[in-house]
Amino acid sequence: VIYYLILSAAGITPRTPELEGRELWKLLYGFASASVWEEIVSRMLLIGIPLLIIDKARRRGRSLKNYFLGGNFSLGKFEITFLIISSIFFSSAHFFSWDAFKLLPTFVAGLALGYLFLTQGIYASIMLHFMVDYLSIPTEVFSGLTSLILMGLIIFAWVAVGFLYFINYTAKAIGFLIGRKIWPDSITVEKEEDKSSTIYNPAQMDIRHGDQQNRPGSFGFACPYCGYTGARYRDGRFECLRCGRIIN
Secondary structure (H helix, E strand, C coil): CHHHHHHHHCCCCCCCCCCCCCCHHHHHHHHHHHHHHHHHHHHHHHHHHHHHHHHHHCCCCCCHHHHHHCCCCCCCHHHHHHHHHHHHHHHHHCCCCCCHHHHHHHHHHHHHHHHHHHHCCHHHHHHHHHHHHCCCHHHHHCCCHHHHHHHHHHHHHHHHHHHHHHHHHHHHHHHHHHCCCCCCCHHHCCCHHHHHCCCCCHHHCCHHHCCCCCCCCCCCCCCCCCCCCCEEEECCEEEECCCCCEEC
């Protein structure tokens, strides 16, 4: 929204596809199919399959369904590389139907959709893609001032919530690049007084269940990126409490 407001203030009118005059059912079908097939091509084929090939070559891997359906991936160097590559392809594919001004927002959207594919699964990226494409459809079906005002309020609420998530994930991205968290989750923040008043017994630690009541590092963990010895066990991997990186 801000991007297009800037373009409008600069007197630039981006070219858009000719959607007016098309039958409503064709419009609905086109958006629905795009939400599915674009995710299959851009995420499954450009992220999941390359990661499958690399993991097999390295004799590492996970369940095959994760490569095809996504989910349960951490953001390592290979994941980030293919996330960026897929976003570039996703953005470039919109150039011919729109124009060059569409490249930046679709690239950012590709990053968000790819992140959802990696961490949550392809169902999540399809749902978000579907919501974005169908955002203006209610005004096509229900014409009138009431529906226009209602959609305006929904979009405003969506933008407000999205802005908060944008700040959160921007902070996480910066923290990932510099090697330490700049906005840690409150659940992982440990108070000094809690440390001094707790008696630690490494023998009682059960790292399989992510026991957080024992001294960080008492099980021999040391982050290879920042050297910190505090970690929590989640989804079969360790997460450094300082920089937030996932260590397999």
